[in-house]
Amino acid sequence: MIDKRVASMAEAMAGIRDGATVLMAGFGDAGAPHALMDGLIEQGAKELTLVVNSAGRVHKAGEPTSGVARLIELGRVRKVITTFLRENSVAGRLVREGRMQAEVIPQGTLAERLRAAGSGVPAFFTPTGAGTLVAEGKEVREYNGRPCILELALPGDVALVEAWEADRWGNLIFRESGRNFNPIMAMAGQLTIVQAHHIRELGTLEPNRVVTPGIFVNRVLHLPVGDPKLPG
């Protein structure tokens, strides 16, 4: 019997090694697997490469610090690959202090690098970023009269994903803009770990609504954490 459900956070996080590349989904708070990030902090892996759309907001007094910012502040991230790195964030400070590397890339290039990784495409050319700082050190070729730059697939050793509904095979359904990076990070992750609000009986998820089939999923943890909060 296939059963990808795990009973505890410790079981969900088992085996994540130092030096791993970790894909963290979410856009704003929607579809962000915050509980799994807390679990990763507890688990202890370090020297990580963290792939996340935003490397953290500028922290406001009195607000809880995001898991991404805490993982970075703890010195557990060797390198962050992201589309937003704010000067006055925790990540910005660590980069300035030389304690973390950062690769800031266009959001569509991030999405495509993830999809490529999940689809067996090792690299692709794109006009996005040609002639900009993003092109530094990258091979340039002209296609259809436009300069294009070579971008590499971005696979993860681990993907942290949030879903609205899941079953024991790891089939996933998402909610509204909570879908965002979740399906493509699930595809790009060697070990894809899901926190799901609802676990449904096998056969009860409407097949036409399943966005991520279980072939892309390794572990499912039932965590009914509630609605996303509006970011400050």
Place this chain on the structure above:
Amino acid sequence: MSEGFKPLGRAGMAARVAADIPAGWYVNLGIGIPTLAADFVPVEREVVLHSENGILGMGPAPASDNEVNPWLVNASTQRVTLRDGGSYVHHADSFAMVRGGHLDLCVLGGFQVAENGDLANWSQSATETGRQIGGAMDLAVGAKRVWVVMEHQTKDGQPRILRRCSYPLTAAGCVSRVYTNLAVLDVTPDGFKVIDMVPGLSLAELQARSEATLSS
């Protein structure tokens, strides 16, 4: 000194852009004044708004608490609604819409636009640690048309309409039109062409506030 013209405010600039967006277009509105333009597109003019985080057919902010859906935010992580006909996709499909040339228009904010259509809108220095690219480079390269909305000059009076951008580029040669608080400028093979100005402003006065040479 009293001047004989009145620059547009943020809402005025947003309304001016919105007036030029026809029914049936698929459009991405960037952060800031471009986002405000949505308020000036009447709902019966069916313009389909795209948001990078996987929304096609985005509607306005919720009108009441009853309409709030915490799972539905736009690319600025503000709560929004979905129009009838709207749909959700994942991030790679969302950017396939952008990079695959499917959007009729993208309206972006800007720091500088050059007469060759170069756009700088994400960083003011190559040496800054903070880098906030987001979807701007994809949108600038991928949309069929790129319009930029920005103040004609910086707060301290430096020109933003330039011969060449001095800030790091978002994309080369991508801009087709610029809406400022003073004028609307088309980017042509011969440089900037003025197609509209606020009442009372002369071409000479507009030229004095621009580095690039303007034609009418």
